[in-house]
Amino acid sequence: MKTTLDLLKMKKETDRITMITAYDYPAAKQAEAAGIDMILVGDSLGNVVLGYDSTVQVKLEDMIHHGKAVRRGAPNTFVVVDMPFMSYHVSLEESLKNAAALFQETNAQALKIEGGSKENITLIKRLQDAGIPIVAHLGLTPQTFNVLGGYKVQGRDKETAKQLTEDAKAVASAGAIALVLECVPLELAEVITNEIDIPTIGIGAGVHCDGQVLVYHDVMQYGVDRLPKFVKTYADFNGAGVEAITNYVNDVKGGTFPSEEYSFLLKDRSILE
Ligand SMILES: Nc1nc(=O)c2c([nH]1)NC[C@@H]1CN(c3ccc(C(=O)N[C@@H](CCC(=O)O)C(=O)O)cc3)CN21
Numbered sequence: 001m002k003t004t005l006d007l008l009k010m011k012k013e014t015d016r017i018t019m020i021t022a023y024d025y026p027a028a029k030q031a032e033a034a035g036i037d038m039i040l041v042g043d044s045l046g047n048v049v050l051g052y053d054s055t056v057q058v059k060l061e062d063m064i065h066h067g068k069a070v071r072r073g074a075p076n077t078f079v080v081v082d083m084p085f086m087s088y089h090v091s092l093e094e095s096l097k098n099a100a101a102l103f104q105e106t107n108a109q110a111l112k113i114e115g116g117s118k119e120n121i122t123l124i125k126r127l128q129d130a131g132i133p134i135v136a137h138l139g140l141t142p143q144t145f146n147v148l149g150g151y152k153v154q155g156r157d158k159e160t161a162k163q164l165t166e167d168a169k170a171v172a173s174a175g176a177i178a179l180v181l182e183c184v185p186l187e188l189a190e191v192i193t194n195e196i197d198i199p200t201i202g203i204g205a206g207v208h209c210d211g212q213v214l215v216y217h218d219v220m221q222y223g224v225d226r227l228p229k230f231v232k233t234y235a236d237f238n239g240a241g242v243e244a245i246t247n248y249v250n251d252v253k254g255g256t257f258p259s260e261e262y263s264f265l266l267k268d269r270s271i272l273e
């Protein structure tokens with residue numbers, strides 16, 4: 001399993017960090033078998049697994065439930081779990097309590113929080129002190145899409161680019177172990193990557209980040225129908241799944257499944273007489 005120190009070393013040596021989301025046991029097993037560096041139990045769980053239209057509906061108990069399944073599937077991979085919407089905004093006490101529950105129950109290596117507010121900086125320090133490593137997440141922060149006005153690229157003008165760079169420095173100084181940069185122009189992501197000592201992990205943030213993360217269901221084309229521009233797909237689970245189920249349905253309707261091969265036969269038929 002990678003450690004926080006390994007991740008820092010990878011940044012220094014430009015050995016790119018690989019991360020994919022997973023929300024359940026089988027996907028976690030696949031990611032570990034593929035030798036991925038890090039798994040993110042993202043709150044995108046809400047969109048891609050639970051069918052919500054945003055991450056805002058995801059609860060702490062959902063993250064715990066799915067985080068535990070991922071841990072069981074990938075016992076030897078660095079696992080990061082998202083703190084869900086409003087689980088770290090009510091008060092410092094409440095945030096610490098929720099972080100402790102999520103970290104202990106899932107046995108993760110780190111938790112992730114969105115945004116670079118003063119409160120988040122304090123929280124990162126407190127959790128780091130307590131022994132909970134934090135991955136920060138800046139740029140497009142989906143939990144605040146209602147405030148941002150949608151899923152838009154962030155840091156396109158001088159002021160927002162400067163703010164983003166300052167926030168990145170602030171979370172790094174506070175002790176964040178890595179920084180996810182989402183939907184940021186690649187030139188800005190490059191500047192930020194060069195200006196901080198912790199690894200940047202990009203999603204829609206270009207090739208100059210120290211690592212990349214994508215959503216499992218986007219990579220696999222699994223259940224999702226509209227993909228953001230930054231997604232490259234590597235499989236077609238939608239097509240494969242529909243084809244497989246169609247063939248199964250046809251076999252059942254046609255009486256060709258289950259054939260004897262898939263059935264249990266009595267050794268002695270006469271017992272039925
Ligand atoms: N399936 C999935 N993949 C994700 O990457 C993802 C989720 N769900 N849910 C939570 C957030 C939301 N994300 C999103 C969703 C949409 C865009 C999007 O449509 N972006 C536009 C860019 C618009 C602009 O130019 O400002 C695009 O065309 O890609 C981006 C990130 C990323 N996260």
Ligand SMILES: CC(C)C(=O)C(=O)O
Pocket residue numbers: 021040041042043044045082137180182203213215
């Ligand atoms: C898109 C990634 C970075 C994320 O936070 C998630 O999947 O929830």
Ligand SMILES: [Mg+2]
Pocket residue numbers: 042043044055082
């Ligand atoms: Mg997330």
